[in-house]
Amino acid sequence: MNKKRIAILGSTGSIGTQALDVIRNNKETLEAYLITGRNNADLLIEQAREFHPEVVVVAQETNYLKVKEALKDLPIKVWCGAEAIAEAVTIDEIDIVLTAMVGYAGLVPTLSAIKSGKIIALANKETLVVAGELVIKEARKYNATIIPVDSEHSAIFQCLVGEFNPIEKILLTASGGPFLHTSKQDMAVITKEQALKHPNWTMGAKVTIDSATLMNKGFEMIEARWLFDCRPEQIQVVVHPESIIHSMVQFQDGSIKAQLGIPDMRLPISYALGLTKRISNDYPRVDFFGHKLTFFEPDTTRFPNLTFAYDAIAKGGNTPCVLNAANEVAVDAFLHDKLSFCDIPNLIEKTIDQMPYIINPKLQDFMNTDQESRAFATSLLRK
Known part of the structure; x- marks a missing residue:
C-alpha cells in the first residue's frame, strides 16, 4: 500500500x-x-x-x-x-x-x-x-x-455515511465549557487561568476560550450549515457535559443516529486521515457503566455569543466574517489581560453593529472586512 x-x-x-x-x-x-x-x-x-x-x-x-x-x-x-x-x-x-x-x-x-x-x-x-x-x-x-475533523462535524459526517434520507435536524453537542454552572455574578471575575481549564478536551488557548464563551459552538453551527447544506434553524445545540456523544442526526421519521466515543481528537483526526477507513488503536474505550449522560439547553443569557452566531449566519453576507474577526481580537485581548471575560461579547456586538454590510462578498471583500473589523475592534480596546 x-x-x-x-x-x-x-x-x-x-x-x-x-x-x-x-x-x-x-x-x-x-x-x-x-x-x-x-x-x-x-x-x-x-x-x-x-x-x-x-x-x-x-x-x-x-x-x-x-x-x-x-x-x-x-x-x-x-x-x-x-x-x-x-x-x-x-x-x-x-x-x-x-x-x-x-x-x-x-x-x-x-x-x-x-x-x-x-x-x-x-x-x-x-x-x-x-x-x-x-x-x-x-x-x-x-x-x-x-x-x-472537528469532533462534532466528524460525528455528523459518520452518522450520514451510507444515508440517503434527508436531515430533519442536527443535534450539535456542546460540553458547556468550564462555566456551565457558574452564576452571572461569578462570571464577572473569571480569570484566563480558569477559562483555560476545559473539563474534557485538551485544545489550544484560542479554541479553549471560544469553548468557554460558547462562541466555538456558534462557529460549529455555522460550519455545520455549510458542510451539511442545512438551514441554521435545523441545527440545535445540546449541552452534553460528558462529551461522550459527539453529535447526532435526526431524520424525518424521528429516528436519531449518534456517534459516541471518548473525548480524544485523535479519533476524528485518524478517521479523516484514513479517508473514513477506521485505523485501529489502543486508546481507552467508553465505559457505559462509568458515565451518566446528561443534557441541557444552552443559556444564551450568560453566553450571548451563541446568539450572535445564529444572527450572523441568518443575516449572511460578510457578517460572519466580522463576527470571527472581532472574536479573534477579543479573545487575544482577554488572554493578554486587556479585556474581561464578560466584555468579550460586548466588544463583538459593538463591532458587528458598526461594520458595513456586504450582501454578496467576494474574496477581496472578506479580506477587507477582516482587516477593518480587527482595526475597529482593536480601537475599542483603547477607549
Whole structure:
C-alpha cells in the first residue's frame, strides 16, 4: 500500500501535534510530507527532525533563519511566509491537506488546496465561518473532497455515511465549557487561568476560550450549515457535559443516529486521515457503566455569543466574517489581560453593529472586512 502523504498546516498546535501522533503510530500508511508552524520554532524544528518532511514552512518570518539553520544538515526545503503556505499545499505529491491553522489565517491556504483538487481534512472551522458559501462553491467547482475533523462535524459526517434520507435536524453537542454552572455574578471575575481549564478536551488557548464563551459552538453551527447544506434553524445545540456523544442526526421519521466515543481528537483526526477507513488503536474505550449522560439547553443569557452566531449566519453576507474577526481580537485581548471575560461579547456586538454590510462578498471583500473589523475592534480596546 502506498503511503498517504499529508500536509499539516499548523503542526505545532493541538490538532497538529495529535495528527503527528497518529502518523507516528501508523508510519506504514501515513507520511508527514509538509508541516507548517508559526510561533513555536523549537517544536517545529523537533518535528522536522523526527518526521523528515519534504517541506517545512515557517509562517512567522522572524523564525525563518532559526529553523533553516537548525535543519541545514537535512534534505528538507524550508520556506517562509503565508504565501509560501498557500503555494506549498498545491504540490502534486500531497494527498491530504489537514488545515489546523488557528483562525482566519487558514482561509487562503485552504482555498489554494481546494483549487488543486486536494482532499481537505478540515480542522479550521473559521474557514467556513468567514467564507462558507465561497469555500463550498470552490470545492464543488474543483472536485475537492472535504472531510471534517472537528469532533462534532466528524460525528455528523459518520452518522450520514451510507444515508440517503434527508436531515430533519442536527443535534450539535456542546460540553458547556468550564462555566456551565457558574452564576452571572461569578462570571464577572473569571480569570484566563480558569477559562483555560476545559473539563474534557485538551485544545489550544484560542479554541479553549471560544469553548468557554460558547462562541466555538456558534462557529460549529455555522460550519455545520455549510458542510451539511442545512438551514441554521435545523441545527440545535445540546449541552452534553460528558462529551461522550459527539453529535447526532435526526431524520424525518424521528429516528436519531449518534456517534459516541471518548473525548480524544485523535479519533476524528485518524478517521479523516484514513479517508473514513477506521485505523485501529489502543486508546481507552467508553465505559457505559462509568458515565451518566446528561443534557441541557444552552443559556444564551450568560453566553450571548451563541446568539450572535445564529444572527450572523441568518443575516449572511460578510457578517460572519466580522463576527470571527472581532472574536479573534477579543479573545487575544482577554488572554493578554486587556479585556474581561464578560466584555468579550460586548466588544463583538459593538463591532458587528458598526461594520458595513456586504450582501454578496467576494474574496477581496472578506479580506477587507477582516482587516477593518480587527482595526475597529482593536480601537475599542483603547477607549
